Amino acid sequence: MAHAEIPTPTTGEGKEALAALLAEPRRAVVALDFDGTLAPIVPDPEQARAHPGAVPALTRLAPHVAAVAVVTGRPAGVAVRYGGFAGVPELEHLVVLGHYGAERWDAHSAQVHSAGAHPGVEAVRAELPGFLDRNGAWRGTWIEDKGGRAVAVHTRRTEDPDAAFEALRGPLAELAAQHDLMVEPGRYVLELRPPGVDKGVALAAYLREVGAGSVLYGGDDLGDLAAYAAVRELREGGLPGLLVASAGTAESPHELTSQADLVVAGPEGVVALLDALADAITGS
Ligand SMILES: O=P(O)(O)OC[C@H]1O[C@H](O[C@H]2O[C@H](CO)[C@@H](O)[C@H](O)[C@H]2O)[C@H](O)[C@@H](O)[C@@H]1O
Numbered sequence: 001m002a003h004a005e006i007p008t009p010t011t012g013e014g015k016e017a018l019a020a021l022l023a024e025p026r027r028a029v030v031a032l033d034f035d036g037t038l039a040p041i042v043p044d045p046e047q048a049r050a051h052p053g054a055v056p057a058l059t060r061l062a063p064h065v066a067a068v069a070v071v072t073g074r075p076a077g078v079a080v081r082y083g084g085f086a087g088v089p090e091l092e093h094l095v096v097l098g099h100y101g102a103e104r105w106d107a108h109s110a111q112v113h114s115a116g117a118h119p120g121v122e123a124v125r126a127e128l129p130g131f132l133d134r135n136g137a138w139r140g141t142w143i144e145d146k147g148g149r150a151v152a153v154h155t156r157r158t159e160d161p162d163a164a165f166e167a168l169r170g171p172l173a174e175l176a177a178q179h180d181l182m183v184e185p186g187r188y189v190l191e192l193r194p195p196g197v198d199k200g201v202a203l204a205a206y207l208r209e210v211g212a213g214s215v216l217y218g219g220d221d222l223g224d225l226a227a228y229a230a231v232r233e234l235r236e237g238g239l240p241g242l243l244v245a246s247a248g249t250a251e252s253p254h255e256l257t258s259q260a261d262l263v264v265a266g267p268e269g270v271v272a273l274l275d276a277l278a279d280a281i282t283g284s
Helices: 012-023 054-064 076-083 119-134 161-178 199-210 222-236 266-282
Strands: 028-032 067-071 095-098 103-106 111-114 142-145 151-154 182-186 189-193 214-219 241-247 262-265
Touching: 012 214, 012 241, 012 266, 028 199, 028 266, 054 067, 054 266, 067 199, 076 095, 076 103, 076 111, 095 199, 119 142, 119 151, 119 161, 119 189, 161 182, 161 189, 182 222, 199 214, 199 222, 214 222, 214 266, 222 241, 241 266, 262 266
Parallel strands: 028 067, 028 214, 067 095, 214 241, 241 262
Antiparallel strands: 095 103, 103 111, 142 151, 151 189, 182 189
């Protein structure tokens, strides 16, 4: 059977990083966002599931690289469930860094370690329904209860998701500030969460922990920019890093795609890339 071709990165740094990954895969870390990268975007966040090819592709790749990690805004346990990541023999070293790094799930222990609930989040959860009514939230605006570490307000299912999103940006920023929280904007979602950790901090710490010799990071949204920045900084220090954007729709943020070394067509493209890497590494 013919090998799938690995798409060529468009930047020099990306080409170097891909070469480094392929030259020494056992030193490479593959880190991927969940929603929009491993899982197709769907209207109802509770219905999001990993692309059917995601776990098979990761299981092909994982035994040949230093580590595979999922870095997500989701609570770690939710990403594990929606991803189907638990109890997969070849993924026994998988790590899921959830809540933008405030939580961690390790496949070998199947335990989640969390920074614990934040009082500001608890207060906002209670206040939010009335707050949205008073601030003219569009019909269809939906609150995602993410436990004690974040609460998310989604506008995708309103009649005009962009207008509904913009109308809530300012009011939610004020509400967040009153409770010592920050607003993390995403694809038709505004999340209120504690500051102090982001995907960049989480990824950099994990790469140090495993002694990465190179990294591939794939993401699709604004929350991934911190991880991109961390990889760029590590590149300056000599660690080869390949920045992949899962994109291809009008809502893919330009801030992200313009910084990527390689843009692929959504989760389908991410899975094809992982499969092509596995083919190249294993020679299969
Ligand atoms: O860091 P991620 O893994 O990308 O998670 C970010 C947020 O993703 C989810 O929302 C997004 O996906 C939904 C399902 O496809 C979609 O309906 C929504 O419009 C997107 O913003 C999730 O609901 C959030 O909790 C995550 O933090």
